[in-house]
Amino acid sequence: MNRIQKLFREPKEKLIPFLTAGYPKLESTVELVCAAAESGADMVEIGIPFSDPQADGPVIQKSSQQALDNGMTLNKIFEQVIQIRKRTDVPISLMGYYNPILKMGHETFLNRCVSVGVNGVILPDLPLEEATPFCELAKAKGVSPILLVAPNSPNERIKKISGLAGDLIYAVSILGITGNNLASKDALADYLNRVRANSVTPFVVGFGISSRDDVVWFNKHSDGAVVGSSIIKNMVGKSDPVNATELLIKILKGNI
Amino acid sequence: MKNKFKDYNLPDARGHFEKFGGKFVPETLIPALEELERYYDEAKTDNAFQQELNHLLKHYSGRKTALYFADRISKELGFNVWLKREDLNHTGAHKINNALGQILLANRMGKKRIIAETGAGQHGVATATVAARFGLECIVYIGKEDIRRQKLNVFRMNLLGAEVRPVSSGSMTLKDATNEAIRDWVTNVESTYYLIGSTVGPHPYPMLVRDFQSVIGIETKQQFANQSNRELPDRLVACIGGGSNAMGLFYPFLKDDVKIVGVEAAGKGLESGEHAATLTKGDFGVLHGAASTLLQNEDGQVTLPHSISAGLDYPGIGPEHSYLNESGRVKYFSATDEEALDAFQWLSEKEGILPALESAHALAYLRQENNGIEPDEHVVVCLSGRGDKDVHTVADALGINL
Numbered sequence: 001m002n003r004i005q006k007l008f009r010e011p012k013e014k015l016i017p018f019l020t021a022g023y024p025k026l027e028s029t030v031e032l033v034c035a036a037a038e039s040g041a042d043m044v045e046i047g048i049p050f051s052d053p054q055a056d057g058p059v060i061q062k063s064s065q066q067a068l069d070n071g072m073t074l075n076k077i078f079e080q081v082i083q084i085r086k087r088t089d090v091p092i093s094l095m096g097y098y099n100p101i102l103k104m105g106h107e108t109f110l111n112r113c114v115s116v117g118v119n120g121v122i123l124p125d126l127p128l129e130e131a132t133p134f135c136e137l138a139k140a141k142g143v144s145p146i147l148l149v150a151p152n153s154p155n156e157r158i159k160k161i162s163g164l165a166g167d168l169i170y171a172v173s174i175l176g177i178t179g180n181n182l183a184s185k186d187a188l189a190d191y192l193n194r195v196r197a198n199s200v201t202p203f204v205v206g207f208g209i210s211s212r213d214d215v216v217w218f219n220k221h222s223d224g225a226v227v228g229s230s231i232i233k234n235m236v237g238k239s240d241p242v243n244a245t246e247l248l249i250k251i252l253k254g255n256i
Numbered sequence: 257m258k259n260k261f262k263d264y265n266l267p268d269a270r271g272h273f274e275k276f277g278g279k280f281v282p283e284t285l286i287p288a289l290e291e292l293e294r295y296y297d298e299a300k301t302d303n304a305f306q307q308e309l310n311h312l313l314k315h316y317s318g319r320k321t322a323l324y325f326a327d328r329i330s331k332e333l334g335f336n337v338w339l340k341r342e343d344l345n346h347t348g349a350h351k352i353n354n355a356l357g358q359i360l361l362a363n364r365m366g367k368k369r370i371i372a373e374t375g376a377g378q379h380g381v382a383t384a385t386v387a388a389r390f391g392l393e394c395i396v397y398i399g400k401e402d403i404r405r406q407k408l409n410v411f412r413m414n415l416l417g418a419e420v421r422p423v424s425s426g427s428m429t430l431k432d433a434t435n436e437a438i439r440d441w442v443t444n445v446e447s448t449y450y451l452i453g454s455t456v457g458p459h460p461y462p463m464l465v466r467d468f469q470s471v472i473g474i475e476t477k478q479q480f481a482n483q484s485n486r487e488l489p490d491r492l493v494a495c496i497g498g499g500s501n502a503m504g505l506f507y508p509f510l511k512d513d514v515k516i517v518g519v520e521a522a523g524k525g526l527e528s529g530e531h532a533a534t535l536t537k538g539d540f541g542v543l544h545g546a547a548s549t550l551l552q553n554e555d556g557q558v559t560l561p562h563s564i565s566a567g568l569d570y571p572g573i574g575p576e577h578s579y580l581n582e583s584g585r586v587k588y589f590s591a592t593d594e595e596a597l598d599a600f601q602w603l604s605e606k607e608g609i610l611p612a613l614e615s616a617h618a619l620a621y622l623r624q625e626n627n628g629i630e631p632d633e634h635v636v637v638c639l640s641g642r643g644d645k646d647v648h649t650v651a652d653a654l655g656i657n658l
């Protein structure tokens with residue numbers, strides 16, 4: 001059983017911060033991920049920066065560009081995860097666009113995931129139609145492919161997507177990109193109940209989640225809350241981004 | 257090879273041209289793409305739809321466009337050059353063929369808000385034009401760098417009532433405008449129709465843009481047979497940005513015994529690192545919703561293209577071109593900024609036609625030494641657009657202050 005599978009057996013509140021690898025500095029990510037884990041993060045998503053992040057709003061776009069300017073690459077991320085794994089057992093998922101992974105090759109990419117201790121992969125531009133080869137190989141190697149569903153995904157499709165994913169899916173909270181505002185709680189609750197009824201796996205929710213109240217609410221309606229843009233935004237202009245991130249995660253977790 | 261294309265019917269049901277094409281998009285867009293496929297399937301076989309489209313192509317855009325035998329350059333070159341005059345369309349380029357087809361689809365789908373990306377501004381102008389004609393809201397994304405290069409077209413879009421949104425991410429050109437249009441579409445997917453300007457993007461766009469542009473090749477075939485005393489031309493030539501004017505000319509000839517050549521932008525030279533010669537220099541990758549060929553570095557990051565012509569300044573290419581390249585059916589060449597500028601002036605002086613800088617790349621190929629063209633061949637060149645929009649760029653390059 002990998003760390004993600006283990007985590008989602010436990011019926012507890014889950015907070016999953018997103019951190020762009022190589023932001024704000026090339027070497028920031030090791031400290032940030034370890035600090036996040038110590039401050040209460042239940043799992044961490046590490047964003048692979050990409051030149052053309054189509055599903056991201058301005059905050060993550062900018063962090064991604066900064067990370068690339070800093071020299072971040074997929075190979076460096078794997079090296080940093082080796083460092084991270086010396087210090088924490090927190091489940092780690094990589095999140096990124098498909099092209100850098102395609103370029104590295106599914107096999108090489110997934111072998112590296114296994115050898116450094118990455119437990120899951122989220123690829124927002126690899127929908128059900130194209131995802132089978134990657135997902136089957138990932139599952140065979142014990143890495144959880146975390147496919148996405150959206151508010152306009154029909155019930156049958158949610159079933160199929162979660163079936164292919166196998167361990168966990170990611171419900172995008174809104175029709176939109178990262179950092180957008182949330183829809184009304186009523187509409188959200190209907191949607192998340194629909195995911196609950198149709199998904200054969202646990203599911204986390206992300207996009208637009210920013211406060212402690214959100215984290216509590218989404219954990220009632222799903223199996224975990226992903227916080228991205230507001231974690232990144234919170235680092236902008238801070239002299240000590242690690243400290244700032246620790247503080248925010250404690251707040252989001254209700255520990256302060 | 258001829259046989260392989262006798263029954264050519266790609267893309268397959270999943271939108272693949274063998275390993276190219278497909279749908280690599282966020283989940284949110286999948287229902288929208290499926291809806292579009294359904295409506296397009298219906299429209300294809302609906303006489304009323306086809307009649308309305310043909311009526312608009314004829315009476316609004318002024319088709320059919322001339323197939324013009326370019327006498328003076330033919331004499332100079334020693335072979336016969338025919339120009340398919342897409343520059344004579346309403347709004348000055350082939351882009352209107354596709355814009356008219358897609359706006360009718362948008363109407364059928366009941367979408368009231370139209371978005372588009374543009375590089376040279378020709379597709380933006382064509383979209384703003386058809387949106388005005390049908391009374392629909394129109395937003396056009398264009399890179400800041402292209403706003404500078406294509407001031408005239410930006411003003412035209414404003415006059416046509418479109419909102420032009422400058423894009424300042426990345427290279428601030430066509431690829432970034434496309435990213436921004438996709439983000440808008442993801443956010444407003446229920447109200448909005450994304451009117452893509454070339455044979456790129458997720459399925460079904462490469463197929464439907466090709467189909468709407470095929471009027472270029474269908475007319476050319478008839479006109480050539482009527483105007484020459486031969487059945488078919490020996491060779492077709494078109495410039496390649498995303499590949500829509502080229503697919504439009506090529507597609508009706510794929511099964512015929514005709515040589516076909518696409519011309520990419522070699523910018524400052526293939527070895528300079530500053531070019532947009534995707535098939536010549538790129539490799540397999542996924543961008544803007546499709547698997548195709550891509551200019552990218554060893555980490556799979558998309559690299560910045562360069563071309564003097566905004567419409568060719570794109571690091572990707574339509575998936576069908578990647579397939580036609582790999583299968584060998586179409587040969588791809590490239591022309592530099594300098595060759596295109598020379599060809600621009602050459603056609604202006606010799607034939608009295610100012611070509612778009614994009615089209616000038618196709619013309620430049622005619623003058624290249626190793627182009628393989630035999631004496632007395634009949635060559636059809638797609639003159640995809642007129643050059644008025646480029647006079648500032650050309651003046652700049654020639655060191656003239658307008």
Ligand SMILES: Cc1ncc(COP(=O)(O)O)c(C=O)c1O
Pocket residue numbers: 349350351375376377378379453454455495496497498499500501502566567568612614615640641642
């Ligand atoms: C006149 C003209 N020709 C060619 C192109 C390139 O596009 P495509 O390859 O889709 O024909 C453009 C694009 O803006 C254009 O304006």
